[in-house]
Amino acid sequence: MPNINLKNLAKELGVSISTVSKSLKDSHEISTETKERVVAYAKKIGYSPNPYAGFLRHHKSKTIALIAPELNNNYFIQAISGAETVAQEKDYHLLIYCTNDDFQKEASILKDLTNGRVDGVLISLTSNTISYDHINNLINAGIPVVFFDRVCHEIETAKVTTDDFTSGFNATEHLIKKGCKNIAFISASENLSICNKRKQGYLEALAKNNILENPNRIIVCDSDETNNAQKIKDLFQSDIKTDAVFASIERLALTTYNVCNELNINIPKDKKIICFSNLRTAALLNPSLTTITQPAFEMGKQAAIILFKSLEKKKIKIFNENIILKSELIERNSTK
Amino acid sequence: MPNINLKNLAKELGVSISTVSKSLKDSHEISTETKERVVAYAKKIGYSPNPYAGFLRHHKSKTIALIAPELNNNYFIQAISGAETVAQEKDYHLLIYCTNDDFQKEASILKDLTNGRVDGVLISLTSNTISYDHINNLINAGIPVVFFDRVCHEIETAKVTTDDFTSGFNATEHLIKKGCKNIAFISASENLSICNKRKQGYLEALAKNNILENPNRIIVCDSDETNNAQKIKDLFQSDIKTDAVFASIERLALTTYNVCNELNINIPKDKKIICFSNLRTAALLNPSLTTITQPAFEMGKQAAIILFKSLEKKKIKIFNENIILKSELIERNSTK
Numbered sequence: 001m002p003n004i005n006l007k008n009l010a011k012e013l014g015v016s017i018s019t020v021s022k023s024l025k026d027s028h029e030i031s032t033e034t035k036e037r038v039v040a041y042a043k044k045i046g047y048s049p050n051p052y053a054g055f056l057r058h059h060k061s062k063t064i065a066l067i068a069p070e071l072n073n074n075y076f077i078q079a080i081s082g083a084e085t086v087a088q089e090k091d092y093h094l095l096i097y098c099t100n101d102d103f104q105k106e107a108s109i110l111k112d113l114t115n116g117r118v119d120g121v122l123i124s125l126t127s128n129t130i131s132y133d134h135i136n137n138l139i140n141a142g143i144p145v146v147f148f149d150r151v152c153h154e155i156e157t158a159k160v161t162t163d164d165f166t167s168g169f170n171a172t173e174h175l176i177k178k179g180c181k182n183i184a185f186i187s188a189s190e191n192l193s194i195c196n197k198r199k200q201g202y203l204e205a206l207a208k209n210n211i212l213e214n215p216n217r218i219i220v221c222d223s224d225e226t227n228n229a230q231k232i233k234d235l236f237q238s239d240i241k242t243d244a245v246f247a248s249i250e251r252l253a254l255t256t257y258n259v260c261n262e263l264n265i266n267i268p269k270d271k272k273i274i275c276f277s278n279l280r281t282a283a284l285l286n287p288s289l290t291t292i293t294q295p296a297f298e299m300g301k302q303a304a305i306i307l308f309k310s311l312e313k314k315k316i317k318i319f320n321e322n323i324i325l326k327s328e329l330i331e332r333n334s335t336k
Numbered sequence: 337m338p339n340i341n342l343k344n345l346a347k348e349l350g351v352s353i354s355t356v357s358k359s360l361k362d363s364h365e366i367s368t369e370t371k372e373r374v375v376a377y378a379k380k381i382g383y384s385p386n387p388y389a390g391f392l393r394h395h396k397s398k399t400i401a402l403i404a405p406e407l408n409n410n411y412f413i414q415a416i417s418g419a420e421t422v423a424q425e426k427d428y429h430l431l432i433y434c435t436n437d438d439f440q441k442e443a444s445i446l447k448d449l450t451n452g453r454v455d456g457v458l459i460s461l462t463s464n465t466i467s468y469d470h471i472n473n474l475i476n477a478g479i480p481v482v483f484f485d486r487v488c489h490e491i492e493t494a495k496v497t498t499d500d501f502t503s504g505f506n507a508t509e510h511l512i513k514k515g516c517k518n519i520a521f522i523s524a525s526e527n528l529s530i531c532n533k534r535k536q537g538y539l540e541a542l543a544k545n546n547i548l549e550n551p552n553r554i555i556v557c558d559s560d561e562t563n564n565a566q567k568i569k570d571l572f573q574s575d576i577k578t579d580a581v582f583a584s585i586e587r588l589a590l591t592t593y594n595v596c597n598e599l600n601i602n603i604p605k606d607k608k609i610i611c612f613s614n615l616r617t618a619a620l621l622n623p624s625l626t627t628i629t630q631p632a633f634e635m636g637k638q639a640a641i642i643l644f645k646s647l648e649k650k651k652i653k654i655f656n657e658n659i660i661l662k663s664e665l666i667e668r669n670s671t672k
Contacts, residue, residue, distance in 0.1 A: 077408050094433075279617065
């Protein structure tokens, strides 16, 4: 309820703003009866006092939040590092939240941030974020939001992504040029815009090269890696013709490596593998992993720069724009 | 200057607390002359108003900070995750700061936290933290501190570490049992207690097995990886007898792998490698890496539990104790 503030509360209760404020602070100046009435009503309508309100009137919280679906992922660590560089320059604090790819957790974190703990938010969505009220509420509460990587196109604000469609197309053409014809695509989610764009690129490259699309070779995974491993194993065992895997995100490539090891499948002889990844050890893997490497640091940095521009202009509504940075295909032994 | 507060300021200036408070808020109720005098004096003595003071009197900031020297390191990601679990349970926010292993940055972050932005701090020091005033100032300002992993024994509070000496001893004995006699130890810093304890374990294992210690085989690295790679290369080229490397921290093992690739040195035939690491891809490397794996998640969790115990008891001074958790040696192909 973004429009509940001390003023409205006072009006509803027929008392002064100062009485409401003092009641909520349990002041000795207010009678117990009044205090109880104010607190009960505030509780009833879900009013949560802004802990830093006094501070905000004069200064701002000097804090922004970055919300990521996972931290155990080099993409997000590098993006955080990029955002942190900007925050430091601006003498701001950076709160980092991890949703563990859980939509409920994402909603609860954002709800909590509406009270003014932060001045703005950088967010990369969970793979199961299917409604956006929690984001709209945050913006309505006066907290500007910038998306990076896992974005939501339904909300009008700035979004920093990489060229997912083109990179998906290039990754698939790379495999085709290496002689692969039965290429599987492993998606992290059907909801994520990045996965869908990467898949579109994959389908387009197949079509352009007159390769018939096979729906069995498109696997949708989630955050349960044991389950994902089983899905990939099932594919490899039911469809032995599969000669390549294009993994949409980093951890799915590692799961594919583990499955290949378990089933004694040789990479790249039996199956070639390419994936979106900022893995620091990509070159040291057995075999070294061909990656589409996102400009993660730059993406975090750009997202933060846009957010600070709006904070400096005291604008809550950020111009609806897509900033698209280029990823790089780095060929290594997994597609030799 | 932890003892400067509104009360003292008012006393020094010969005005009321309310006048100081209103002056610092640029209130129209106070004359310009008085405001200028108050602000100038506050500035002179370095008084930084506590932005959340009003909030703190009634609630607390409901935030703790975790300060890590690097984020691009699986140990710290897992430790953060452990601390976050506890913070969430307690309905607290977790601020994450990365010092990039820079002592000046660490000092500046801590200085900034003395103003009450957080209720407590979990910290793992940089490898060049050689004085501790910034930590003592924080504790004196009423913010309890718990160390994890990279600790400082000079300060009396709780420290959560792993069994560094024993693990260093076991790692070295593991290499000796595999037939190695000319084992190099690569330290991340001469200042870090964890590196020194791991080195002590290494030296003790050599002595126990009647192997003469060779000071040339003890290399001290820093955060400059190009420089570190050169140091390791110099060792391998000047002392070809070196038959094993014990790396004290994760990124130094990856640097050693890169150097071996560059010099066409076969791991494990020419040189065996073991290291402290929580690398997710350890088993997928070429060759898979033998690690001493720290209970990182548990260490972050324990550190947070101790901090919250003190917060709940409203105690700033935390009992001086060493909590030592066990690491695990996981044998893989790099020491076969």
